[in-house]
Amino acid sequence: MSPLPSLLQIVELVVAAVVLAVVLISIRLLVRRIERHYPDASKLYYFITSIVVITAIAIAAYRYGLVDLLVGSLTAIGAMGVVLGLGLVPWVSDVYAGLMLMLNPHIKIGTEVEIAGKRGRIILITLTTTRIAGDDCIIIVPNRKFRDEIVVIYGTKPSERTFL
Incomplete structure (x- = not known):
């Protein structure tokens, strides 16, 4: 044809x-x-x-015959959206947790924290990671860890202590 x-x-x-x-x-x-x-x-x-x-x-x-083309295209776009969405879940989780960290008045640069058994001072908070200065090392923690695990904040009065 x-x-x-x-x-x-x-x-x-x-x-x-x-x-x-x-x-x-x-x-x-x-x-x-x-x-x-x-x-x-x-x-x-x-x-x-x-x-x-x-x-x-x-x-x-x-x-x-445009209906078949349209259905096929929409199916492919939907599949790509699912794959992309599943791939972005950790990143979106880190960004959300990073925003919450930046808005939390108890956690800021210079705060001494303990997370997952590691203790140190926060030196940088970004949207996806937080850098903590430990004993002769720098620990890079994904922000979702602050949301998913218990965080101990040192140097605050007992009435101000926060567990995230």
Whole structure:
């Protein structure tokens, strides 16, 4: 089968366009008559026109095989969205926890903390990680650990101590 449209398909398309134009003009004339008695009838025109145009597009899509293409494309896009969404879960979790850390008044740069058995002073808080200076080392902790594990904050008064 040739990729170029046949003469019959072109004629079919032209006839469909003419029929659509005649239907839309007829609807407009009918609505103008109705508007004389009911001024809000113009809303009806836009509603009916929308239905007619959507129906014409759906028929053309079905007739020329675009429905299969559309369904296949939407399926592929949906699958990619699921894969991308599952891949981004840890990152989004870190960003959310990072925002909560930045808003927490008890945790700031210079605060001494203990998390997962490691103790040190916070030297940097970013959206995805927090850097803690330990004994002769720097510990990089994903922010979600602050949300998922018990964090001990040192150097605060007992009434201000917080467990995250």
